[in-house]
Amino acid sequence: MSQMEDKIRVMLSEEELDRRIRELGAQISADYEGESIFLVCILKGAAMFACELAKRITVPVVMDFMATSSYGAGTVSTGEVKVKKDLDLSPEGKNVLIVEDIIDSGNTLNFLSRFFKERNAKSVRMATMLDKPDRREVDVDVDYTGFTIPDEFVVGFGLDYDQRYRNLPYIGVVEPAEKQ
Ligand code: IMP
Numbered sequence: 001m002s003q004m005e006d007k008i009r010v011m012l013s014e015e016e017l018d019r020r021i022r023e024l025g026a027q028i029s030a031d032y033e034g035e036s037i038f039l040v041c042i043l044k045g046a047a048m049f050a051c052e053l054a055k056r057i058t059v060p061v062v063m064d065f066m067a068t069s070s071y072g073a074g075t076v077s078t079g080e081v082k083v084k085k086d087l088d089l090s091p092e093g094k095n096v097l098i099v100e101d102i103i104d105s106g107n108t109l110n111f112l113s114r115f116f117k118e119r120n121a122k123s124v125r126m127a128t129m130l131d132k133p134d135r136r137e138v139d140v141d142v143d144y145t146g147f148t149i150p151d152e153f154v155v156g157f158g159l160d161y162d163q164r165y166r167n168l169p170y171i172g173v174v175e176p177a178e179k180q
Pocket residue numbers: 045070100101102103104105106107108109152153154155159160161
């Protein structure tokens with residue numbers, strides 16, 4: 001099955017995403033007035049959102065990138081998170097803004113929040129493009145949310161299904177082949 005053949009139902013259009021990211025950028029710029037931001041993009045899913053968001057922030061921004069992975073035994077997630085790629089720069093004394101693609105169980109952001117506090121960040125805030133509250137296992141205090149969505153597996157705008165579809169300019173749901 002190729003990407004060309006899969007049917008994707010659009011959930012959030014390119015225009016809706018762009019409009020919302022501009023709003024978040026303006027809100028973040030106002031909240032951090034007089035400060036600078038150490039923006040941490042969580043690879044790979046948040047790459048597109050982080051870049052678009054960074055473009056709309058008007059206070060000084062330093063960008064860094066890290067990658068995490070969830071540990072899971074078989075189908076049961078242990079909730080354990082591992083750092084696959086660490087930061088290049090030190091977050092010590094910085095206003096860290098963690099930028100994620102989607103908050104699902106909450107395990108990743110819960111881990112990252114503790115990770116940056118342990119590394120003596122001056123402040124830690126979180127921005128997520130999407131929130132799927134139905135699937136939450138741990139409570140996480142997210143400061144900036146793009147869209148709250150129902151419990152459906154979404155792709156596009158950085159999000160993948162088996163590493164595909166990250167390049168789509170919108171967020172959509174892959175329709176199973178038998179439904180087409
Ligand atoms: P959690 O909040 O720790 O469960 O993990 C969130 C991570 O799971 C995200 O960073 C994504 O990589 C992945 N994820 C969760 N839901 C989806 C989805 O609908 N599409 C693609 N990736 C997802």
